Amino acid sequence: MLSFLVDGGQMGAAIRARDWTETVLGAPAEWPTPLKTLVSVVLGSNQPMFVAWGVEQTLFYNDAYATILADKHPEALGQPFMEVWAEIEADLTPIVEQAYAGLPVHMDDITLMMQRRGYVEETHFAFSYTPVRGEAGAVEGLFCACTEITDQVLAERRRAADTQRQRRLFEQAPGFITILHGPEHVFEFTNASYRRLFGNRDSIGKTVRKAFPELADQGFYELLDSVYHTGERFVADHIPLVLDVEGGDQVERILDFIYEPIIDDAGNVTGIFVEGYDATDAHRAQAELRESEERNRRIVEGVKDHSIFTVDTENRVMDWTPGAETVFGWCADEISGHSVDILYTPEDRAAGVPTQELAAAREKGCANDERWHVRRDGSRFFANGSVRPLHDAQGTITGFIKIARDETDRRAAEATLRETEQRYRLAAKATNDAIWDWDLASNSVEWNEAVRVLFGYEENEIKPTGDWWIGNIHPDDRERVDKDIHAIIDGAGDHWASEYRFRRGDGSFADVFDRGHVFRGEDGSAVRMIGAMLDLTERKRAEKALRELNETLEARVLERTADLMTAQDALRQAQKMEAVGQLTGGLAHDFNNLLTGISGSLEMMQIRIAQGRTADVERYVGAAQGAAKRAASLTHRLLAFSRRQTLAPKPTNVNHLVSGMEDLIRRTVGPVIEVETVNAAGLWPSLIDPSQLENAILNLCINARDAMPHGGTITIETCNRWMDQRTAKERGLDPGQYISLCVSDKGTGMPPEVIARAFDPFFTTKPIGEGTGLGLSMIYGFAKQSGGSVAIYSEVDQGTMVCVYLPRHQGEAELDDVEADIEAAPRAEAGETVLVVDDEPTVRMLVAEVLTDLGYTAIEAADGTAGLKVINSDLRIDLLITDVGLPGGLNGRQVADAARVARPGLKVLFITGYAENAVLSHGHLDAGMHVLTKPFPMDVLATRIRTLIEG
Structure with missing residues (x-):
């Protein structure tokens, strides 16, 4: 082996x-020594x-790497590396090519969208690609x-998202929240409610004892410890x-809160999370409510001649007063929780009257009726009652209050009087109402004592005649009442009911409701x-006041709303005028400087030409041209900020663009600043205007230089970015693929209030004369117009x-265009003709001059x-x-489209100095x-003309 x-x-x-003899490598014994070693x-x-x-980049790997391959293992062994990772080939190619070119590659974190388990997933790796040279010295692998x-x-x-999301939620929470760190309880976070409640103290970074020394003897330090x-x-x-509050005063707060220990993964307490509410107002309201409820309870329990009780929405008894016990005979323990149906007659129960009363009270706010009710002993009594809904703090109906007055005796007396035509003495004794008994034959009237008390008469002032009664009715009501009385007497009915004004003993008039029966x-x-x-006087007065209040409520609301809208409009107008003033002031300042340079140079040229001193003319020409170019740059920046500049986008390799600018950037920022570039391997192209991006990079590097007056390092870094829904929303973008x-x-940094205004035009923190304040606004406008965005991440110092x-x-990215010099521009061929359409005579003259010079x-x-x-x-x-932009109803794009139809x-x-992107199809023009x-150099114009004509 x-x-x-x-x-x-x-x-x-x-x-x-594996049988390796069938591969280009041959048998393992014959493999090169470097391969065997690796x-x-x-x-x-x-x-x-x-x-x-x-x-062929044949792949060898170990068991640990097989786990990374997942479903691609074991087939990946011996296969070409790029075929194994075909889905991320575009990301790996530049890295592999760099390694095979002999340059090592190291990355601490690369994002790759791998497909290794049957689906595409986001992965991250830290790795080093090391070139491996063969026995002949050439790179044979990696x-x-x-x-x-x-x-x-x-x-x-x-974790970062959760922390940010929690902080945002905490900031919006209605209760107060703070986070304390360490055994000294150092303030790490406070939300808006906490800052308002505790007087907007500067507490972040301070201990509780330092931020709130007045708590020393109140026990809070000890609780936290x-x-x-x-x-x-x-x-x-x-x-x-x-x-303690301002002015040396003190204020008491009533708080509900929780001290929750913050525990790390090791089980150690690292801080305390505090959440709570200011219960001061609620505490006072509860005390007042308890006092009010107790006062009402005493009043209700003191009423013995009225039945007052409450029911829930299902008509079950909740509260039963002594008056209800007196009227109905049930004690509270016997009836609480039972349906009130037992208090109604069988006929009313069968007709669903108890439920109908609740429905009427719910709909109308009150239900009044007269009917028979049943006592505990089974006897019946006649009652005049009402039902009103009860509401909680949110306005929801939680139950109903029922009031019933026993009028059995009155009803019986009325029936007896109708049947026997006897005087209504029993009713006069049984009630506090003002009772009258009018004998129509003798015109004599008997009044009870309540009439004298109610209307303030002495005994000898009340005359026992109907004429006295009619004579004391208000003159404006007398004719109507007299007419109604005679109608009743003549047979219009048996019941009398009317409202009128009746004279008191002091000469004033009371509003009364009068009802009666004719025998x-x-x-x-x-x-x-x-x-x-x-006597309805007080009720009428209250109704009138309520009616007047309701009638004027809408007018007062409209008046207040109009005042508020006027104030808001004035505020918005002031803010708008402030922004316009800042914009126009900065614009006027810079343009006046530039126009002074242009007009002054032209005047000096006239003077020197008149003097015959033409040797100085070239210097003034250069000064005027320089000022004009800076003016053009200023307008381009303004248009970039407003997203109205005319872009010339093309597919661009941003890495190449940055590399091509390195020398320019180093010369611009000076020798005390080091410039470092970190170009991402395999950076995607982007469809942008490269010249605008170059301006943006140069502006950012100048800002970075100015932030490091004693020297430092500027880092320019590119990267591919996948923006998911959350990340894209945070940056004001649509989800998708972007480059950054x-x-x-490492300079001075910016506080939050400066970051908030950094993209405003002419806003600058530099001294007067050292910055226009258009750099970041131009970059912001360019990025937005290109479909992207800009973000600032900064901390002071x-x-x-x-x-x-x-x-x-x-x-694919395109190669950079190179403009030819006007002297090298080819001459026109015989008969070639150019039509120039422009409403500015000076522009037409200059373009025509260039064309004529070229033939x-x-x-x-x-x-x-x-x-x-x-x-x-x-x-x-x-x-x-x-x-x-042309006058007369036809813009340049419409002229071009019509010309393409005819020719x-x-x-x-x-040629344009300002154009809506929609007119030029957002930079995507026809072939x-x-x-x-505008403005453009004449040599550029000459080259473009020749290039277009030649196709």
Whole structure:
């Protein structure tokens, strides 16, 4: 047996059992010495390892790596490495190629979407690819020692997500929450409710004893110490606490809370979780409620002549007062919990009256009725009663209160008086109502004592006549009442009921309700009227006040709402004007500087030309051009921020772009700053405007340099990213595949309030004159317009990392375009004609000048309508150059589309300083159409013209 294949577990046995003579490697005895050595190392290790050997990358691995292969094992042995991992070939190819090129590769964490158990799963590995050279010195294969860290990465991600989610939930919790760390109880977290309750103290990082010294003698320190040392929770119910407030005063709070020990995996207490509620108001309300309930109970129990009791929603007795016991004869112990049906007559029970009363009270808020009820001894009595619903704090009906007044005697007296035409003396003695008895034949009236008491008359002031009664009715009501009385007397009915105003003894008027019965003789004529008056003054006054309140409630609500909306509109307008002022102020400041440079240079050119000193003209030309280019850069940044810049996206290899910028970045940031690039292997391409991304990277590196005035390291790192639903939502993206480009430093960092405004235009923390404040806003607008996003991760004095996320492009990256110099631009061929459509005369003049210099025939048009006339003519046109924004109802895209109908295949060059992406199809133009952004160098224009005409 070959010594290098001794042992090795299952994989050693599998290698020994296989017939290798049929493979390109031949018999194991003939294998190269480096391969034998590596196979021996792999089989003798407990760590997952493999070897890929030769041009075909034949795979050898050990038992530990077989676990990683899962369902791919054992067929993977001896197979080409890339075929085994075909689903992640795009990720592995650049790494393997680098190893085979002789460069080792090490990664602490790589994300791979593997299919090894019948489904695609996210995996993470730490590994090292080491090139292995053969006996001739050339790289013959690679050796890899790896560790799968998927469980650790996902667990850490879950822990981080759980912690963040818990903190967000805690912040929104209605009760107060704080987290204390260590035996000294250091504040680690407090939510908004805690900060409001305890006066917004600066407690984070402080101990409880330092943050709240006034608790020294209140027992809270000792409770916390006990919970921490014993590990047992403490639950507090209505515990008083005295806090110091501003001005030297103190305030008492009543708290409900829990001290919950925080225990680590080893069972040790590391801190205390505190959650609770401010029960001060509830405590006071409960005390007031208990006092009110006790007061009402005493009042209700003191009423002996009314039956008052409560029932639940199923009409079962809950509370039974002494008055109910007096009226019905049942004591509380006998009837509590029973249905009230036993209090109703069999006829009413059969008709479902008890249930109907509850339904009416539920619908209308109150149900009033007169009916017979049954006492405990089986006797009946007639009652005038009402049913009202009871509500809990949320407005839900929890039961009903029933009130019944025994009116058996009154009913019996009325029946007796109707039958015998006797005076209503019994009723007058049995009630407190004002009773009157009017003999119509003699016009004499007898009143009971209640009339004098109710209306405040002396005994000799009440006249015993009906005329006195009618005469004391309010003049405005007298005619109506007199008419009603005579209608009753004349046979309109036997019952009298009316409301009117009756004069008191002091001359004022009381609102009364008057009801009575007419007694008739054998011939049917009215001989007597007996009735009772009730004073409704206070009830009428209350009803009027309630009615007026309801009538004005809506108006007052509308007025308050209108005031609130006006204030909100004013606030929004002020905020909007503040933002507009900041934007326009910063824009005016920078443009005034640039315009001064341009106009000043032009004026000096005029002066020097007039003086004949042309040698200085070149210097002023350079200054004007430099200021104009900076102005163009400023407008591009503004358009980028507003997501209105015209992009020229193409599939781009961001790694190549970053590598090509390294020298420029190093020269820009200076010698005290070290630049480090970490380019991800197998980075996906992205469909972006490469020049805009270059500007973004340069801006981020300049910001990082400025954050490290004493030197440091700038790290530029690229990576492939899979964004799931949660991660994408956090970054304002759609789920899917993205690349990330992150620029980080170890500088001064940014506090949260600066991060919140970092993307605002012209917002900068740099001194005046050292920054426009457009850099980050431009990067944000560019990323959003490209379908991506930007995120800032920063801590004060720790550094900052800004990450740009861009969507993956499914395709190959394109090579960079190289613009030719205007002097090298080919001349026009004979007869070649270009139509220029632009509403700006200066632009038309400059473009026409360039065309003429190159030998083209230039035709100018000031708007789309004039341009279409030329297009529809017989003139030769080889190229259409048109602005996008044109007056007259036709934009440049519409002109181009119409020209393509009249002249199929016509080449089009859009020149634009600002254009909605929708007009230019979001950068996806038809073949033969190109975009050039204003302002543009004339040499670039000349090259584009020639390139388009030649196809």
